[in-house]
Amino acid sequence: MPFLNKTFAILTLSILLCGSAGFSQKVFLQSGPMVGYSEMREVQLWIQTTESAEVKIVYWEKGKADDKFHTISEVTARDKAFACKLLADQVLPGKIYEYEVWINRIRIELPYRCEFRSQTLWQWRTNAPDFNFVIGSCNYVNDAPFDRPGKPYGGDYQIFTAIDSMHPEMMLWLGDNIYLREADWNTKTGIYYRNTHTRSLPEMQSLIAHTHNYAIWDDHDYGPNDADRSFVHKDITLQAFKDFWPNPSFGVDDKPGITTQFGYNDCDFFALDNRYYRKSKKSKNPSILGKHQLNWLIEALSSSRATFKFVVVGGQFLNSVEVYENHSNYPEERKYILDQLAKRDIKGVIFLDGDRHHGEISQLLLNDNNMVYDITSSPLTSSAHRKVKEENLYRVKGSLIKERHFTRLSISGKRGKRKLKVEYFDSDGKSLFQYLIDQPKY
Incomplete structure (x- = not known):
């Protein structure tokens, strides 16, 4: 009997030690x-x-x-x-x-x-799988010691729980995924601290554990507000981006940056770098993308056979108003892209972007049967711009969203008849606006 008691005590202690070991490792x-x-x-x-x-x-x-x-x-x-x-x-x-x-x-x-x-091997076998993904930008996580005084800029973190409840296959982060503060962007210590602080948000952990994540950056991930290619610490923020985002690649043709491209089912995604090569609009030959990236984009779009071709970039592309950092402020580059899409008859192009702290859908007819779209989704948790008065000539009626939100894109249907459903949701998952885009006729 004493032997049995001793054995039981040893087993109990072993179980407790194993359990406490697992718990102690969790703090790591x-x-x-x-x-x-x-x-x-x-x-x-x-x-x-x-x-x-x-x-x-x-x-x-x-x-x-x-x-x-x-x-x-x-x-x-x-x-x-x-x-x-x-x-x-x-x-x-x-x-x-x-x-x-x-x-x-x-x-x-x-x-x-x-x-x-893992992605499905559907080619030459069946119709492309139906799938959905979520887009969003401008994710501000409050950090009182480093935030500006006054009302907190971030909030409604339950938005990530709402996204998670819809079980998207992937999430595409459209820039300003973190907000570097004045105390952050001049040192590696500050830059890596900010990435760590934002990524550690408790409400985000479940979502990112089972949803595939892809990301681009914008100015607040890259450096100071509206930063361009002259930012002296851009190679530090680039390395931080590489260290914190499990994208498939970074940069094209051995050029530094965050540019990448990937396919998901029958769609292609072209993720652009709108910071590393950006030249001020006041300079000679101003550009957002830089000549090399621009040429790569046009060639990549030309060779794509995807049903929908998503061009992912930090700032709005189609918005007609020349304000803030819209591509309209760079009219020659914007016109060149649109001209190439028309000249080469590249169909099914949809720009995905954020930045503006409001959401909307824009559309522009290039010719008789080539419509280009722009889906803007912003903000996730930073403050929303509730007094949007600009007259975007290409805005889809009713699509203007002036509160925190995310956007779900669902692609379904048989080959040749695929449809893209765009739906905006508020921070609690309430539907705000829906829009349907048909696959173009090739």
Whole structure:
């Protein structure tokens, strides 16, 4: 009997120690996990710890927990704010995978669903899958010691819970995903602190753990307000962007920047850098994109066979009013892009952008059967501009949104008859406006 009691005590202590070990390792988790880009044969994940730690992801096809895989273990480092990326490279097309986070060889219990999906191999086999994704920009997380005095600029963080409840396959962050403050943008310490502070928002953790995330930047991720190519610390903010966002690539043709391109089902996404090469509109040959990126964009659009071609950029493209940082302030570059779309008969182009602290849909008919669209979604959690008076000539009637919101884009239908449904929602998930765009006739 004493032996049995001793054995029971040892087992009980072991269980308690294992449980407390898992709990103690959880304090090493700063933010994430975040699910990044998805392809047919690999998916990238991101995680951040509070100090240097060994991390890995263990994953398995949903419903097949006996057959597990794991990423290569990585040790997080202070130089990257203890953030790292992990590659799940033993996936097959069209599967949903569940996963676990392991820190210092201890499994971490998380209170939300941890899943990712690989893209479907549908080509030459079936219709493209129906899917939906969410877009949004201008995410301000209050931080009193560094914020301007007065009424807090950010709020309604429940918007991320509302987005999560709709189960989008991916979220596309349209810039101003963080807001660098005056105390931040002149040092690596400040820049990495701001990225860490924003990414650690509790309301965001469930969403990013099972929704694929892609991002571009705008001025507040890049540097001071309205910053252009002259910003002296742009290479630090570029490295921070690379360290915090699990995008598929950064820059094109060995040119630095955040530019990337990816496909998702039958759609292509062209994510642009509107900061690194930006020349002031007062300079000679002013430009937002720079000559090299501009040429790449036109060639990439020309070669795309996607149903919808989404051009993702920080500032509004179609808005006719020459205010703030609209592309209308750069008329020659804007005209060149539109002329190329018409001349090369590039159809199905839809610009996705933010920046303006209001939402709206714009449309411009290039010729008899080539309509270009611009879907603006802003802000997520920063303050909204409630007194919008500008007369955008291309605004779709009723589409102006003057409160915090996000936008869901749903693509459905058979080949040749695909439809894009655009729906704006408020911070609590209440529908504000809907609009339907038909696949163009090719």
